Amino acid sequence: GAGVSQSPRYKVTKRGQDVALRCDPISGHVSLYWYRQALGQGPEFLTYFNYEAQQDKSGLPNDRFSAERPEGSISTLTIQRTEQRDSAMYRCASTKDILTYNEQFFGPGTRLTVL
Amino acid sequence: AQSVTQLDSHVSVSEGTPVLLRCNYSSSYSPSLFWYVQHPNKGLQLLLKYTSAATLVKGINGFEAEFKKSETSFHLTKPSAHMSDAAEYFCVVSDQASNFGNEKLTFGTGTRLTIIP
Numbered sequence: 001g002a003g004v005s006q007s008p009r010y011k012v013t014k015r016g017q018d019v020a021l022r023c024d025p026i027s028g029h030v031s032l033y034w035y036r037q038a039l040g041q042g043p044e045f046l047t048y049f050n051y052e053a054q055q056d057k058s059g060l061p062n063d064r065f066s067a068e069r070p071e072g073s074i075s076t077l078t079i080q081r082t083e084q085r086d087s088a089m090y091r092c093a094s095t096k097d098i099l100t101y102n103e104q105f106f107g108p109g110t111r112l113t114v115l
Numbered sequence: 116a117q118s119v120t121q122l123d124s125h126v127s128v129s130e131g132t133p134v135l136l137r138c139n140y141s142s143s144y145s146p147s148l149f150w151y152v153q154h155p156n157k158g159l160q161l162l163l164k165y166t167s168a169a170t171l172v173k174g175i176n177g178f179e180a181e182f183k184k185s186e187t188s189f190h191l192t193k194p195s196a197h198m199s200d201a202a203e204y205f206c207v208v209s210d211q212a213s214n215f216g217n218e219k220l221t222f223g224t225g226t227r228l229t230i231i232p
Contacts, residue, residue, distance in 0.1 A: 004158065031217055042205050043221025091159070098217060106158035109154065
């Protein structure tokens with residue numbers, strides 16, 4: 001497809017389980033960003049990659065959250081030992097190259113619900 | 116740290132009337148500002164961006180925004196609302212993430228726009 005895709009679109013899990021959220025950026029896009037959006041709020045930055053290198057993970061809330069992009073394309077955000085407070089929409093975005101003011105193209109998001 | 120404040124969580128206008136969505140920003144230097152729109156079950160889409168060029172910025176679908184440094188505002192306007200404009204709108208400020216040039220976007224809390232037929 002032409003846009004950013006994310007899977008699954010919806011994920012329901014029980015507290016304590018691990019989840020993996022996938023982001024497939026636009027083909028050839030260099031930079032990839034993860035955001036988390038709580039209900040009624042705007043998205044909040046989590047982390048980003050240039051190619052396969054994770055450049056900034058200052059937004060990850062704690063060490064249960066991790067992300068990787070091993071081949072500089074698809075990225076996975078993993079949440080270990082999920083808690084109810086992790087319930088949110090997780091959004092991924094990509095940009096064509098590493099330039100300031102580059103438009104971030106967003107995917108449709110993964111809605112995570114932790115019971 | 117930079118931030119934006121969206122002054123209205125919900126705005127309702129009649130179809131064909133003007134739209135005004137308000138945003139104020141806080142920044143220690145000249146910021147880059149954006150408006151994104153989110154339609155139900157879809158990803159966020161860039162409407163327009165201000166990057167220290169012209170203070171009046173025109174975007175897609177007839178929207179425009181004016182950067183006013185003296186008022187620290189970046190309000191979004193449209194002369195005539197259309198039913199398809201119903202969505203959530205986010206005012207966004209960017210913070211340069213690193214020497215690489217990447218940007219970390221800081222979003223406002225959003226304004227839900229309802230269009231009355």
